[in-house]
Amino acid sequence: MADTHPNVRVRFCPSPTGNPHVGLVRTALFNWAYARHHGGTLVFRIEDTDAARDSEDSYNQLLEAMRWLGFDWDEGPEVGGPHAPYRQSQRMDIYADVAQKLLAAGHAYHCYCTTEELDARREAARAAGKPSGYDGHCRALTEDQVAVYRQEGRTPIVRFRMPDTPLTFDDLVRGPITFDPKDVPDYGIVRANGAPLYTLVNPVDDALMEITHVLRGEDLLSSTPRQIALYAALAEIGVGNGSTPRFGHLPYVMGEGNKKLSKRDPQASLNLYRERGFLPEGLLNYLALLGWSLAEDRDVFDMAEMVAAFDIDDVNGNPARFDLKKCEHLNAEHVRRLAPEEFVRRLVPYLQAPGLLPAEPGAEQLDLLAKVAPLTQERMVVLGEIVNMAGFLFVDPAAFTVDEEDAAKVLTADARPVLEASIKALEGLADFTPEPIQAALREALVDGLGIKPKFAFTPLRVAVTGRRVSPPLFESMELLGRAETLRRLAAAVELTPAS
RNA sequence: GGCCCUGUAGCGCAGAGGCAGGCGCGCCACCCUCUCAAGGUGGAAACGCCGGUUCGAAUCCGGCCGGGGCCCCCA
Structure with a gap:
């Protein structure tokens, strides 16, 4: 806070492949929080250079997800900016031009090796215990050799020529890291068909967009020396402003069994969390804890607090395991923090999904929801639970059913007199509100039949709400109304075996 | 196989030479209680290993072991 840098320019540059994870x-x-903390600029860029994997559908999902999470960006799709366009598929001429310049300046060269040849040599190198990257085969081809390759019908890729000096950078998360040139071989930057690769377009755009800090996953750590070398070459040929960004490599997010959380892992799918009813607040709060912490003794916070406190130096380099239980707990905390009206507002879609509420809920339905919501708010981990918790109030009475398992356990022969006594007690009750309901039922069941409260009320709960777990019983009865309550109690009597 | 990152309770984070260790989740017990939650109280549980530096090491150094990643005409 005290030490902010408004000139910070960071970027978030996903490839639109499949569901966001x-x-x-x-x-x-982390990029967003870093930009906002420093009062800098967040650039949102779409890296859709792989036609085989990227899709318009994924692109739309990505934007939608960003909006849902509440992230805003200063440059990028839909907001534009001085470095537009921000979709790499629309910048192909730029990359072709840069590749041409790199070739002309000798920073890159044509490589005629086939994939098969490369694979074979890589295997051999690995077997011999040597670094298995590209071996420099085409670094210095003679014109005759090139002519031969061309005659064979080979089309070359463009390969970047790495310098032969050690490359060091000071990682913002991990400190100084040095790579020996023999471990960082020349690498492809343009496919044989002319399509540029990530290895080219990512640094080129970072240079052109004047990115100052690159915060990304640890999986890209070992390609950082290549990018630094490419930056130097770009500076030399006049692409970008000549400066190299700082790099910070964020810890992995691990899934079950110490494996990097894969896109295919269902636990990784953002959409799944949305469907279950996670709040953006809760999910982001949890994700922030994967590699960072606000304070030693505080886990629950909102994004404003995170922005105020976040800095990259405080990020921990350890891989972090995604702990669903803790994620759920934090979500529950945020659910409880919601203002009542806001809580109700967010609940609506989750009741609409299974058809318990229509697309345009009526005032009466919303009123009922507003009344039951407070009874559920602190019992809830994810919003989707509203369906099981309060569905009994919204379901068409004709369609109301009792959970089979719960009925089998609770609506036994013993329950029959309990239900019958309850009906009798409630029929003549003058004031059908929680206090009188409770008093009447206690008198009839606990005092009258000598049954412990826990066992007296469970059959009623199952009869009225359909489940053994529900919002408080007497309030539930009031909201359901006397007529329907009595009808359900009577129906439950029919479900009990006659003794 | 080579290189790089990483190693504090089951999980996530604090602790950065000085009482062997804090917080949260989870777990166990008890209290509260119409169910489930929430809340309250208490409890079990950790510095990967071996050396070195030091009066003193979770903390600094080296080695080992473990985990992960990268090494692609994917990003």
Whole structure:
């Protein structure tokens, strides 16, 4: 806070392949928080250079997810900016031009090796215990050799020529890291068909967009020396402003069994969390804890607090395991923090999904929801639970059913007199509100039949709400109304075996 | 196989030479209680290993072991 740098320019640059996953969200979060903390600029860039994997659908999902999470960006799709366009598929001429310049300046060269040849040599190198990257085969081809290759019909890729000096950088998370040139071989930057690769377009755009800090996943740590070398070459040929960004590599988000959380892992899918009813607040709060902490003794915070406190130096380099239980707990905390009206507002879609509420809920339905919501708010981990918790109030009475398992356990022969006595007690009750309901039922069941409260009320709960777990019983009865309550109690009597 | 990152309770984070260790989740017990939650109280549980530096090491150094990643005409 005291030490902010408004000139910070960071970027979030996902590739639109499939569903957004939580690791991606964590990276976006840290970049966003870093930009906002420093009062800098967040650039949102779409890296859709792989036609085989990227899709328009994924692109739309990505934007939608960013909006849902509450991230805003200063430059990028839909907001534009001085470095537009921000979709790499629309910048192909730029990359072709840069590749041409790199070739002309000798920083890159044509490589005619086939994939098969490369694979074979890589295997051999590995077997011999040597670094298995590209071996420099085409670094210095003679014109005759080139002519031969061309005659064979080979089309070359463009390969970047790495310098032969050690490359060091000071990682913002991990400190100084040095790579020996023999471990960082020349690498491809343009496919044989002319399509540029990530290895080219990512640094080129970072240079052109004047990115100052690159915060990304640890999986890209070992390609950082290549990018630094490419930056130097770009500076030399006049692409970008000549400066190299700082790099910070965020810890992995691990899934079950010490494996990097994969896109295919269902636990990784952002959409799944949305569907279950996670709040953006809760999910982001949890994700922030994967590699960072606000304070020693505080886990629950909102994004404003995170922005105020976040800095990259405080990020921990350890891989972090995604702990669903803790994620759920934090979500529950945020659910409880919601203002009542806001809580109700967010609940609506989750009741609409299974058809318990229509697309345009009526005033009466919303009123009922507003009344039951407070009874559920602190019992809830994810919003989707509203369906099981309060569905009994919204379901068409004709369609109301009792959970089979719960009925089998609770609506036994013993329950029959309990239900019958309850009906009798409630029928003539003058004031059908929680206090009188409770008093009447206690008198009839606990005092009258000598049954412990716990066992007296459970059959009623199952009869009225359909489940053994529900919002408080007497309030539930009031909201259901006397007529329907009595009808359900009577129906439950029919379900009990006659003794 | 080579290189790089990483190693504090089951999990996530604090602690950065000085009482062997803090917080949260989870777990166990008890209290509260119409169910489930929430809340309250208490409890079990950790510095990967071996050396070195030092009066003193979770903290500094080296080695080992473990985990992960990268090494692609994917990003």
